[in-house]
Amino acid sequence: MRLIQLNLNHCTAAQDLLVQTVRERRVELALLSEPYRTAASPDWALDRTKKAAIWRCSRETQQITDVLSDIGFVRARVGRWWVYNVYLAPSLTLIAFSRALDRLAADARGRTQVLIAGDFNAWSESWGSSTTNARGRIVLEAFATLDLALLNHGNRHTFRRAGLGSVVDLTFTSGSSYRLARWRLSEDYTGSDHLAIICDLGSPPSSQAQTPAQARIKYKTDSLDTQVFREQFLPMASRQGAELTAVELMRRLKAACDASMQSSRSHSRRRAPVYWWNQEIESARRECLSARRRYQRARGAESFAERQSEYRARRKTLKIAIRESKRKCFLDLCDSADSDPWGSAYKVVVKKAYTRTPKLLDPAMRM
Numbered sequence: 001m002r003l004i005q006l007n008l009n010h011c012t013a014a015q016d017l018l019v020q021t022v023r024e025r026r027v028e029l030a031l032l033s034e035p036y037r038t039a040a041s042p043d044w045a046l047d048r049t050k051k052a053a054i055w056r057c058s059r060e061t062q063q064i065t066d067v068l069s070d071i072g073f074v075r076a077r078v079g080r081w082w083v084y085n086v087y088l089a090p091s092l093t094l095i096a097f098s099r100a101l102d103r104l105a106a107d108a109r110g111r112t113q114v115l116i117a118g119d120f121n122a123w124s125e126s127w128g129s130s131t132t133n134a135r136g137r138i139v140l141e142a143f144a145t146l147d148l149a150l151l152n153h154g155n156r157h158t159f160r161r162a163g164l165g166s167v168v169d170l171t172f173t174s175g176s177s178y179r180l181a182r183w184r185l186s187e188d189y190t191g192s193d194h195l196a197i198i199c200d201l202g203s204p205p206s207s208q209a210q211t212p213a214q215a216r217i218k219y220k221t222d223s224l225d226t227q228v229f230r231e232q233f234l235p236m237a238s239r240q241g242a243e244l245t246a247v248e249l250m251r252r253l254k255a256a257c258d259a260s261m262q263s264s265r266s267h268s269r270r271r272a273p274v275y276w277w278n279q280e281i282e283s284a285r286r287e288c289l290s291a292r293r294r295y296q297r298a299r300g301a302e303s304f305a306e307r308q309s310e311y312r313a314r315r316k317t318l319k320i321a322i323r324e325s326k327r328k329c330f331l332d333l334c335d336s337a338d339s340d341p342w343g344s345a346y347k348v349v350v351k352k353a354y355t356r357t358p359k360l361l362d363p364a365m366r367m
Contacts, residue, residue: 086118163299
């Protein structure tokens, strides 16, 4: 299972870009802090403040169950994993911060295959900060009694603004599951001050995994040309050993199948882009990312103000491009409803109005 972890800063453009990134990176689960919008759907789980969310963004992922909504975090079960998403705002007092983490630790204690992630707004040298503050010490003390391992590595900042940064977005997993997780920071432009974290949960890659050339090939048997197959698959008169003979036999068989039938390889799992995505937006996102990098590197230099203005202009251009594209697509959809009442517009409305199943709550939360 692939998940993305990101603070959206309650920004509509950041959430729009997230939806496209989810498709490009084939993400199955999103752990979001400060989302701009959510949905009353079984695919979403929110904490009580609605600032921490778990979003099931792929139909290939198992459903979200056993949801617990608390202040500062939300917990859900996804397959075999107990997933916690955390957002502890900078405005929280140390007492409220500590109590939220104590409740989280009490709930996670005794569970296996646990993932705890989110924006903790805490500093510690243990995860690459320049110093350890009171919040960082509270996090370390709260999790000391749990079998957890920190996935963050290195000292790259997860939060960047005006050339400054910090490591506040953290990802923990059960010690027994540490080898099943692969963690990395993404350099994709997010529209937020936070970088996206991509984490893969599952079996470690095998050294004996099939290469693309070894992947299974399927053939369309109804396209078989028996005459060509006979001509290509000639009798063998080899006196080599059994192993070499078998290899040669398979090579000839594959060559005969290639020549006499059409292949039907598995279709690509690449997801289609969101409906409003176009080349103009893709180019604007790329230019915005480049401008942000120049802006961050220019801190302390004479060109800082110029780079800052350039980045803001690029960001504004990207937001306008997204807004105008969505508006155009909506107008086109309305026009199509007049000419084809049962077409795309009808399908969109039916999908939105589809009866949703109730979210499965934690038994302790049921009245």
